[in-house]
Amino acid sequence: MTNALLRVVGLRVRFAAGRGASVHALDGVDLELREGEALGVVGESGCGKSTLVRAILQLVRPTSGTVVWLGRALDEMPARELRSARRDLQIVFQDPLASLDPRMTVGEIVAEPLRIHRPDLNAEARRREVHQMLARVGLPPDAAARYPHQFSGGQCQRIGIARAMILRPKLLVCDEPVSALDVSVQAQIIELLHDLKRECGTALLFVSHNLAVVRRLCERLLVLYLGRMMELGPTDAIYADPRHPYTRALLEAIPVPDPDVQPARLSHVLPGEPPSPLSPPSGCVFRTRCPHAVEVCARQVPSWETDSAGRGIACVRWREIGPESA
Amino acid sequence: MLEIADLEVAFETRMGHVKVVSDFSLSVARGECVGIVGESGAGKTQALLAVMGLLPRGARVSGSARLQGEELLGRGAGALDEFRGARIAMIFQDPLTALTPHMRVGDQIAEVLVRHRRLSWSAGRERALELLRAVHIADAERRLRQYPHELSGGMRQRVMIAMALACEPDVLIADEPTTALDVTVQAQILALLAELKRTRGMSLVLVTHDLGVIAGLADRVAVMYAGRLVEQGTARAVLKAPRHPYTRALLDSMPRLDVPSSEPLRAIRGQPPDPRALPAGCAFHPRCDLAADLCRSARPRLRPTGDGMVACHRPLGAAAGEEGPTS
Numbered sequence: 001m002t003n004a005l006l007r008v009v010g011l012r013v014r015f016a017a018g019r020g021a022s023v024h025a026l027d028g029v030d031l032e033l034r035e036g037e038a039l040g041v042v043g044e045s046g047c048g049k050s051t052l053v054r055a056i057l058q059l060v061r062p063t064s065g066t067v068v069w070l071g072r073a074l075d076e077m078p079a080r081e082l083r084s085a086r087r088d089l090q091i092v093f094q095d096p097l098a099s100l101d102p103r104m105t106v107g108e109i110v111a112e113p114l115r116i117h118r119p120d121l122n123a124e125a126r127r128r129e130v131h132q133m134l135a136r137v138g139l140p141p142d143a144a145a146r147y148p149h150q151f152s153g154g155q156c157q158r159i160g161i162a163r164a165m166i167l168r169p170k171l172l173v174c175d176e177p178v179s180a181l182d183v184s185v186q187a188q189i190i191e192l193l194h195d196l197k198r199e200c201g202t203a204l205l206f207v208s209h210n211l212a213v214v215r216r217l218c219e220r221l222l223v224l225y226l227g228r229m230m231e232l233g234p235t236d237a238i239y240a241d242p243r244h245p246y247t248r249a250l251l252e253a254i255p256v257p258d259p260d261v262q263p264a265r266l267s268h269v270l271p272g273e274p275p276s277p278l279s280p281p282s283g284c285v286f287r288t289r290c291p292h293a294v295e296v297c298a299r300q301v302p303s304w305e306t307d308s309a310g311r312g313i314a315c316v317r318w319r320e321i322g323p324e325s326a
Numbered sequence: 327m328l329e330i331a332d333l334e335v336a337f338e339t340r341m342g343h344v345k346v347v348s349d350f351s352l353s354v355a356r357g358e359c360v361g362i363v364g365e366s367g368a369g370k371t372q373a374l375l376a377v378m379g380l381l382p383r384g385a386r387v388s389g390s391a392r393l394q395g396e397e398l399l400g401r402g403a404g405a406l407d408e409f410r411g412a413r414i415a416m417i418f419q420d421p422l423t424a425l426t427p428h429m430r431v432g433d434q435i436a437e438v439l440v441r442h443r444r445l446s447w448s449a450g451r452e453r454a455l456e457l458l459r460a461v462h463i464a465d466a467e468r469r470l471r472q473y474p475h476e477l478s479g480g481m482r483q484r485v486m487i488a489m490a491l492a493c494e495p496d497v498l499i500a501d502e503p504t505t506a507l508d509v510t511v512q513a514q515i516l517a518l519l520a521e522l523k524r525t526r527g528m529s530l531v532l533v534t535h536d537l538g539v540i541a542g543l544a545d546r547v548a549v550m551y552a553g554r555l556v557e558q559g560t561a562r563a564v565l566k567a568p569r570h571p572y573t574r575a576l577l578d579s580m581p582r583l584d585v586p587s588s589e590p591l592r593a594i595r596g597q598p599p600d601p602r603a604l605p606a607g608c609a610f611h612p613r614c615d616l617a618a619d620l621c622r623s624a625r626p627r628l629r630p631t632g633d634g635m636v637a638c639h640r641p642l643g644a645a646a647g648e649e650g651p652t653s
Binding site: 044045152153154155182183184185186187188190191194209210211212213215216235236239249250251252253254255256257258259260261262263265266267269270271272273 | 464517579591594
């Protein structure tokens with residue numbers, strides 16, 4: 001417990017939605033991230049992935065609950081300490097080009113965190129660091145003098161990663177970092193993140209709607225639906241034996257490039273879309289789309305059950321429905 | 327049904343004449359789904375926009391595209407309208423920009439019928455309701471009166487499909503129809519397209535960078551690289567035993583659930599080439615593990631193989647005597 005890098009405790013984020021109504025973007029999230037560990041957070045649009053990221057980075061204020069960084073609650077930190085915590089807490093965004101200032105050269109973009117957090121470095125030392133980092137993320141040596149628009153989407157994402165990693169942060173938050181890229185380029189970026197994580201010992205919080213992408217990078221996985229935790233556990237265990245019907249549906253929705261398999265997968269597709277968070281279903285929020293829902297699911301909010309293997313699940317029926325029913 | 331031959335698309339730019347599609351030939355039979363795969367910039371979209379007459383003014387298009395024998399290329403907008411939306415329709419990646427923001431969804435669908443089928447507005451709206459139901463939009467009466475921004479991404483794509491189906495086109499072109507959607511909604515839209523193809527006997531051209539998307543729907547697959555077709559064949563042949571190293575590399579770069587997660591993804595190194603400065607020889611050679619001297623000097627032509635075509639000097643799984651010229 002004490003060696004946790006990041007702890008999220010009972011996190012709730014509620015947004016006002018006009019006329020006195022409110023929306024629970026996150027409704028009770030508890031998780032822990034150890035040094036050097038990678039946690040994947042998956043779910044559909046509106047599941048609370050991005051709100052979780054923003055709450056961890058203190059970009060939105062939680063309604064209740066806390067984010068604990070190296071044993072200290074972030075929201076109680078004085079501004080100066082928060083600033084130095086931010087040095088260890090970096091982010092890579094989904095839209096690579098939009099997250100880079102078009103008027104700055106790539107060298108200036110990657111050097112900026114050093115200018116802010118490492119005033120001890122002189123211009124020459126900074127330049128050296130930047131060049132090493134650009135080379136490390138696989139950009140050509142002349143990249144520093146060029147502007148973001150001169151690069152492809154995949155290369156812009158490399159620039160974003162270079163900027164985030166130049167301070168060797170303890171945690172790198174990745175918000176859908178590859179979903180705007182071609183499949184071939186996705187693989188390059190995932191392998192780059194994989195290598196950087198190993199070399200630098202950086203922990204990753206990797207947010208994605210694609211379970212196949214998360215699998216290569218993350219040791220543990222959290223599945224969110226409508227702001228609630230559905231399932232949490234070691235990635236390999238969850239892929240081998242997904243317990244929550246929602247996790248199963250997400251896995252079944254991944255297109256497989258095999259014409260003997262994929263047409264059949266399309267024939268049992270999870271129906272519908274997540275309900276409006278303005279009026280979430282009673283009981284289990286997933287029940288309106290769940291093939292296994294029964295009367296009790298509408299009555300009772302499933303409690304969070306954990307086991308000794310570090311798996312957690314919120315489903316009343318997971319034992320009954322057994323492994324991978326078709 | 328649709329017969330595209332020797333299609334070429336070029337743009338006049340400040341940097342000169344830039345060809346984005348070359349020697350593109352493709353035929354789509356009635357009720358068939360052909361998948362076109364390739365990375366961004368491969369020319370997939372440009373080729374199909376050319377067929378639809380939707381390219382900007384500066385574009386130079388040559389070759390031929392016939393719909394049931396009738397030439398589509400080189401017609402003025404007026405003459406094209408007899409085909410577009412009526413006999414051949416297209417849906418796009420981003421339905422929000424393709425829909426009119428200030429018009430109710432029902433009216434947008436009805437408008438297609440008022441224009442092409444001379445229906446009255448009330449008959450058009452009635453038909454719009456049927457179409458929304460046909461694409462499985464729940465609560466269709468209410469949706470009919472809503473504006474695009476009130477709908478989710480998946481629902482907007484369903485509306486686009488309903489609009490495209492309004493005149494019962496013979497051919498539907500779907501350009502990355504699910505790329506912007508969640509995986510679960512993507513699966514729903516793909517299942518819907520599969521159902522429409524089956525029940526309506528419609529021909530479908532599906533453009534995507536994701537081979538998994540192709541695998542569920544396509545009867546045949548065409549792979550494009552740097553503006554040219556590099557491989558073509560049945561979906562089974564292309565996806566299970568690809569002949570072109572690029573197709574193999576695309577398949578290998580996909581994260582798969584059936585390999586151990588400890589195994590690295592095999593990314594394709596480098597970037598797709600800039601169409602203004604294509605490499606000599608085979609455009610894929612700088613990224614190809616099999617490239618030999620010939621690949622760096624001579625561009626391989628598209629040649630028949632078994633039941634498909636491949637443009638490669640060193641195709642994978644080549645039988646004896648099937649190799650390209652080696653001198």
